[in-house]
Amino acid sequence: MEAIIPNLEELEHLRQTTRRFMRDEVRPAEDKVQHDAYELPQELLNPLKQKAKEIGLWALRSPAEYGGQGMGLEASAVFAEEASRCKMGAYIPACGATGSNPPAPILLGTKEQIERFAIPAIADGAKVFMAISESSGGSDPARSIRTRAVLKGDHYVLNGSKLWISGAQSAKWGLVFARTGDQGDRGGITCFIIDGKPKGLALREVPVIRSFPTYELTFDNVEVPVENRLGGEGQGFALCERLLVEARVPYAAGCIGIAQEALEIAIDWARDRRAFGSTLSEKQSIQWMIADSDMELRAARLLTQDAARKCDAGLPFKVEASIAKVVATETAGRVVDRCLQILGGMGVAKEMPLERWYRELRIKRIGEGPSEVHRMVLARQLFRGTA
Numbered sequence: 001m002e003a004i005i006p007n008l009e010e011l012e013h014l015r016q017t018t019r020r021f022m023r024d025e026v027r028p029a030e031d032k033v034q035h036d037a038y039e040l041p042q043e044l045l046n047p048l049k050q051k052a053k054e055i056g057l058w059a060l061r062s063p064a065e066y067g068g069q070g071m072g073l074e075a076s077a078v079f080a081e082e083a084s085r086c087k088m089g090a091y092i093p094a095c096g097a098t099g100s101n102p103p104a105p106i107l108l109g110t111k112e113q114i115e116r117f118a119i120p121a122i123a124d125g126a127k128v129f130m131a132i133s134e135s136s137g138g139s140d141p142a143r144s145i146r147t148r149a150v151l152k153g154d155h156y157v158l159n160g161s162k163l164w165i166s167g168a169q170s171a172k173w174g175l176v177f178a179r180t181g182d183q184g185d186r187g188g189i190t191c192f193i194i195d196g197k198p199k200g201l202a203l204r205e206v207p208v209i210r211s212f213p214t215y216e217l218t219f220d221n222v223e224v225p226v227e228n229r230l231g232g233e234g235q236g237f238a239l240c241e242r243l244l245v246e247a248r249v250p251y252a253a254g255c256i257g258i259a260q261e262a263l264e265i266a267i268d269w270a271r272d273r274r275a276f277g278s279t280l281s282e283k284q285s286i287q288w289m290i291a292d293s294d295m296e297l298r299a300a301r302l303l304t305q306d307a308a309r310k311c312d313a314g315l316p317f318k319v320e321a322s323i324a325k326v327v328a329t330e331t332a333g334r335v336v337d338r339c340l341q342i343l344g345g346m347g348v349a350k351e352m353p354l355e356r357w358y359r360e361l362r363i364k365r366i367g368e369g370p371s372e373v374h375r376m377v378l379a380r381q382l383f384r385g386t387a
C-alpha cells in the first residue's frame with residue numbers, strides 16, 4: 001500500500017481547496033446549528049459529503065482502491081490543519097470521518113474484514129470508535145488494560161469496561177483492546193472489532209469539558225466471533241501503537257489550525273477595537289501577544305511537518321510525532337488563551353467560537369497521551385542516546 005506523496009505545489013493546492021471548502025461550505029452549514037453542536041443534521045451533512053467527494057477531499061489517507069485518496073501523512077497534516085478552521089473542527093464527518101488514519105482493518109485485517117468494515121466506513125464516512133483506556137488508567141495501557149477476552153469455541157467472551165471512549169454511541173463499529181494472555185504487559189493484548197451493539201454491551205455517557213461526549217463501555221459476557229479478531233492474539237499493542245503514533249501528527253496539525261483561525265480573529269478584532277485613544281493593534285502588549293503567537297505557531301507547524309515527512313519517507317518518527325503533539329497542543333492552548341484575552345468579554349461569549357476552542361484544546365494535552373508521557377518518551381531516548 002504505497003501512499004501518494006504530493007509535491008509542494010500539490011500540497012499548496014490541497015491547502016487552498018480545503019480552506020475554501022471550510023470557508024464557503026462548512027462554516028455556513030455550522031452557523032445553522034446551535035453553538036455547541038458537534039454534529040450536523042443529515043440534510044446539512046449529506047451535501048457536504050457529496051461536495052468533499054467531488055473535490056477530492058474524501059478519506060484522504062485511505063487507499064484509492066478502497067475509495068480514498070491514498071495520500072501520505074504530510075498531506076493528512078495539511079488537510080487536518082485547514083479542516084479544523086471551523087467551529088466543530090475535526091468532529092465534522094464531512095470528509096470521511098473514519099479518523100485521520102485509514103480504517104484499521106486495512107492495516108492488519110483479512111480480506112473479509114476489509115470488505116465488511118473498512119470499505120463501507122470509507123464509503124459513507126461512518127464514525128468508528130477506538131477503546132483502549134480504562135478506569136485503571138489510560139497513560140500506560142500496556143499495564144492498565146484489565147478487560148479480558150477468553151476464547152470459547154468459535155467466539156471470544158469479553159468482560160470488563162472501557163472509559164472515555166469518544167463517539168461510541170453513534171459508531172457503526174469500533175476497536176476494543178483486551179487481554180487474551182499473560183505474555184508480559186504488551187504481548188497479551190489483542191484487538192477485536194465490535195460490530196454494532198452486541199448483547200451484554202452497555203454504554204453510559206460520561207460528559208466532559210467539551211460538548212462532544214465520551215462513553216463508558218461495559219462488557220458483560222459479550223460474545224465476539226473469532227473472525228472479528230483483528231490480527232493475531234497478542235498483536236493488539238503493536239497495532240494500537242502504530243495507529244496512535246500516526247494519528248498524533250494530524251492531531252497536532254488540527255490544533256495548529258484552530259489556533260491559527262483564533263489568531264486571525266484576534267488580529268481583525270485588534271485592528272478595529274479602540275481603548276484609551278488608540279486601537280488595540282497599536283498597543284505593544286497586544287502586538288507582542290500577536291507576534292509571539294505567530295512565531296510559536298510557525299515553530300509548531302514545522303515540527304509537525306518534520307514528523308509527517310519522516311513518516312512519508314519511511315523513517316522512524318515516533319519521537320518526532322510525540323514532540324509535534326506536545327508542542328502543537330501546548331502552543332495552541334496558549335495562543336487561543338491570548339486571543340480570548342484580546343477579545344475581552346467577546347472572547348468568552350458563546351456567540352464567538354473562542355471559548356469553545358479554549359475548552360476543547362484543554363483536552364488535547366491529555367488525550368492521545370498526556371504531555372508528561374511524551375516528555376518521558378523523549379527523555380528516555382535522550383538518556384539512551386537514541387533520539
Ligand SMILES: Cc1cc2nc3c(=O)[nH]c(=O)nc-3n(C[C@H](O)[C@H](O)[C@H](O)COP(=O)(O)OP(=O)(O)OC[C@H]3O[C@@H](n4cnc5c(N)ncnc54)[C@H](O)[C@@H]3O)c2cc1C
Pocket residue numbers: 129130131132133134135136137138139140163164165166167208214363366367368369370372373376
Ligand atoms: C475527552 C476525552 C476523550 C478521550 N477519548 C478516548 C478514546 O476515544 N479512546 C480511548 O481509548 N481513550 C480516550 N481518552 C482517554 C485518554 O487517552 C486518557 O485520558 C489519557 O490517556 C490519560 O489517561 P487517564 O485519564 O487514565 O490518566 P492517568 O493515566 O491516570 O494519568 C493522569 C495524569 O498523570 C500524569 N502522568 C501519567 N503518566 C506519567 C508519567 N509517566 N510521568 C509523569 N506524569 C505522568 C499525567 O499528568 C496525566 O495527565 C479520552 C480522554 C478524554 C479526556
